[in-house]
Amino acid sequence: MSIEVKNEYGKIDITNDVIAQVVGEAAIECYGIVGMASRHQIRDGLTEILRKESFSRGVIVRNVGDDTHIDMYVIVGYGTKISEVAYQVQSKVKYTLKKIVGMPVKSVNIFVQGVRVTNL
Amino acid sequence: MKSIDGLKFAEMIKMGAHHLYQNADYVDSLNVFPVPDGDTGTNMNLSMSSGAKETEENAVAHLGQTAHALSKGLLMGARGNSGVILSQLFRGFGKSIENEATVDGVKFAAALKYGVETAYKAVMKPVEGTILTVAKDAANVGVEKAATTDDIIAVMEAVVEESKASLERTPDLLAVLKEVGVVDSGGQGLVYVYEGFLACLKGEELPERTIVGSMDDLVNAEHHRSVQGFMNTEDIEFGYCTEFMVKFEADKLATNPYDESDFRQGLSQFGDSLLVISDEEVAKVHIHTEEPGDAMNYGQKFGSLIKIKIENMREQHMEIVGENYSTENTAQKPAVKHPYAVVTVAMGSGIANLLRSVGASAVIEGGQTMNPSTEDIVKAIQEVGAERVLILPNNKNIIMAAEQAAEVVGIEAAVVPTKTVPEGLAAILAFNPEAEVTANADAMKEAASFVKTGQVTHAVRDTSIDGVEIKKDDFMGIAGGKIIISTPSLDEAMKALLASLVNEDDEIVTILYGEDVSTEDASTMVDYVENNFSHTEVELYDGKQPLYPYIISVE
Numbered sequence: 094m095s096i097e098v099k100n101e102y103g104k105i106d107i108t109n110d111v112i113a114q115v116v117g118e119a120a121i122e123c124y125g126i127v128g129m130a131s132r133h134q135i136r137d138g139l140t141e142i143l144r145k146e147s148f149s150r151g152v153i154v155r156n157v158g159d160d161t162h163i164d165m166y167v168i169v170g171y172g173t174k175i176s177e178v179a180y181q182v183q184s185k186v187k188y189t190l191k192k193i194v195g196m197p198v199k200s201v202n203i204f205v206q207g208v209r210v211t212n213l
Numbered sequence: 214m215k216s217i218d219g220l221k222f223a224e225m226i227k228m229g230a231h232h233l234y235q236n237a238d239y240v241d242s243l244n245v246f247p248v249p250d251g252d253t254g255t256n257m258n259l260s261m262s263s264g265a266k267e268t269e270e271n272a273v274a275h276l277g278q279t280a281h282a283l284s285k286g287l288l289m290g291a292r293g294n295s296g297v298i299l300s301q302l303f304r305g306f307g308k309s310i311e312n313e314a315t316v317d318g319v320k321f322a323a324a325l326k327y328g329v330e331t332a333y334k335a336v337m338k339p340v341e342g343t344i345l346t347v348a349k350d351a352a353n354v355g356v357e358k359a360a361t362t363d364d365i366i367a368v369m370e371a372v373v374e375e376s377k378a379s380l381e382r383t384p385d386l387l388a389v390l391k392e393v394g395v396v397d398s399g400g401q402g403l404v405y406v407y408e409g410f411l412a413c414l415k416g417e418e419l420p421e422r423t424i425v426g427s428m429d430d431l432v433n434a435e436h437h438r439s440v441q442g443f444m445n446t447e448d449i450e451f452g453y454c455t456e457f458m459v460k461f462e463a464d465k466l467a468t469n470p471y472d473e474s475d476f477r478q479g480l481s482q483f484g485d486s487l488l489v490i491s492d493e494e495v496a497k498v499h500i501h502t503e504e505p506g507d508a509m510n511y512g513q514k515f516g517s518l519i520k521i522k523i524e525n526m527r528e529q530h531m532e533i534v535g536e537n538y539s540t541e542n543t544a545q546k547p548a549v550k551h552p553y554a555v556v557t558v559a560m561g562s563g564i565a566n567l568l569r570s571v572g573a574s575a576v577i578e579g580g581q582t583m584n585p586s587t588e589d590i591v592k593a594i595q596e597v598g599a600e601r602v603l604i605l606p607n608n609k610n611i612i613m614a615a616e617q618a619a620e621v622v623g624i625e626a627a628v629v630p631t632k633t634v635p636e637g638l639a640a641i642l643a644f645n646p647e648a649e650v651t652a653n654a655d656a657m658k659e660a661a662s663f664v665k666t667g668q669v670t671h672a673v674r675d676t677s678i679d680g681v682e683i684k685k686d687d688f689m690g691i692a693g694g695k696i697i698i699s700t701p702s703l704d705e706a707m708k709a710l711l712a713s714l715v716n717e718d719d720e721i722v723t724i725l726y727g728e729d730v731s732t733e734d735a736s737t738m739v740d741y742v743e744n745n746f747s748h749t750e751v752e753l754y755d756g757k758q759p760l761y762p763y764i765i766s767v768e
Contacts, residue, residue, distance in 0.1 A: 099614070101588050121337040122247070124294050124345075128337050159613050170335025172304050174291040181247075181294050188248040197616050
């Protein structure tokens with residue numbers, strides 16, 4: 094699956110893996126996000142924090158007709174206001190994709206898979 | 214001062230929150246990271262106000278309990294990135310001293326530092342050059358200072374001083390800040406909070422509105438915002454970036470009393486990107502205008518002009534974009550015919566005329582299967598000569614191209630993602646020439662959502678979709694994008710479509726008949742609707758569209 098952008102010179106295909114990587118990078122820069130999680134919690138172990146190279150296991154890019162939807166699975170830091178952190182991620186992801194890929198997304202859905210409690 | 218208790222701390226919070234509130238607009242103006250939406254000050258102020266309110270209501274002499282109230286209030290009211298970070302900073306601060314009734318300088322600084330550590334723990338990839346950096350640097354210096362003095366005021370002074378110095382360094386750490394020429398907005402917000410703390414400890418009053426050198430930052434941020442809007446030099450409407458200061462004179466004020474918001478209002482007629490900051494003695498003005506002289510004459514009514522700077526932005530812009538400017542350039546540009554245009558897409562001359570008749574400024578006539586490209590849409594917008602535009606694709610396959618056209622056209626543009634002609638018609642009828650582009654787009658989108666669309670078209674091959682068996686050359690009835698019937702009889706397809714779309718709440722059925730349908734047949738269809746759905750009004754239009762014998766809209 095990939096995103097297709099057409100312009101006067103031809104078309105550009107961006108694979109979902111690339112989108113997932115871009116989206117994941119944008120998300121972990123957001124305050125309150127301590128990591129990306131796998132969407133298969135049971136199979137991949139509970140709230141294991143994904144390494145960079147496997148972000149695509151925690152970011153789903155769905156192409157429905159001409160619309161792009163993004164589902165992302167994240168782990169937040171304990172003590173943060175989760176609703177607000179999630180909203181920040183949504184807005185950052187939307188902005189980043191528009192800026193870097195020139196691609197509007199229809200929706201960004203955040204699934205909070207875990208809260209990391211530090212011993213502080 | 215050797216120590217503070219909970220009541221003193223509550224006063225500090227109140228003053229910090231108030232000082233931030235006083236300067237929230239300025240913090241907003243600096244906001245370019247992580248997303249340049251200009252709401253950092255607003256968000257931080259809402260978060261801090263919520264913290265201050267909770268603190269005030271629950272303030273006791275025991276510091277730990279008061280700090281706990283603060284962190285609760287901050288958590289409940291946290292808004293935006295900066296608000297969440299602020300709440301974490303004080304959550305850590307409160308945790309570190311939860312069992313202390315009072316603290317001295319050493320414990321106070323240690324608590325600030327613990328707050329920073331807590332805040333850093335809640336992010337995987339801390340971005341330096343933000344509020345986090347400012348908090349960290351300030352706390353570290355506070356800890357150092359506390360080791361050398363037992364005066365808590367001296368510790369807070371060191372914290373404030375370092376927070377300001379760290380704020381000045383933020384552009385060296387975060388590229389986007391340097392690009393725009395501003396300091397970090399969240400960091401600036403934190404500095405205001407700390408300044409409030411210090412003033413409270415010292416028993417000083419803070420100025421109601423600060424004016425210090427902030428004009429430059431405001432101007433930078435303002436330019437950053439406006440530069441993004443220009444693609445071509447000839448698009449610059451107000452060509453002179455004009456800055457001047459008015460030194461008030463008593464005799465002039467006697468006839469023209471100065472009021473900042475009236476003054477701002479008075480200047481706004483001359484251009485845009487207007488900034489006004491004033492205190493008792495002077496007013497600083499920044500404005501983009503085509504008549505710098507008129508703006509300055511206006512300022513002179515209140516005093517004498519000092520420090521005048523006027524720059525020709527067209528010249529500067531040409532240097533930036535490196536184009537060879539010539540007067541012919543502007544000559545070729547179409548005159549502004551529709552300052553606020555609606556550009557839409559249609560198949561069939563009848564439908565195109567109908568769209569124009571309800572208010573479309575331009576209709577791009579896509580051919581049989583030819584969907585207009587981004588380029589076609591941009592060209593149509595340019596031919597209309599609009600300053601602001603709303604684009605209605607009326608087809609889900611064109612929405613993407615429309616979005617891209619809005620992106621590159623270089624004027625204020627928004628897409629109303631209409632998927633069918635009926636949706637487009639409903640959206641245009643909701644257009645309000647007085648409203649902002651985004652507000653309009655939202656209202657039009659909503660109007661479009663109330664319309665149900667039905668279409669009848671030919672099947673091009675044998676297949677099965679949505680569980681419906683389809684034979685080549687059948688007529689397919691499509692209700693809201695879903696195929697509900699496939700039959701060799703056009704009438705039967707229409708009747709099934711009407712039965713599935715129209716319910717007792719609906720009032721109007723509009724029928725657009727295509728180029729392959731005779732006027733007689735269409736009239737027969739109108740009679741059918743009037744007889745079978747007597748509670749509705751029926752409207753009939755000769756759409757002349759290809760491929761779709763009938764398009765109906767029900768609302």
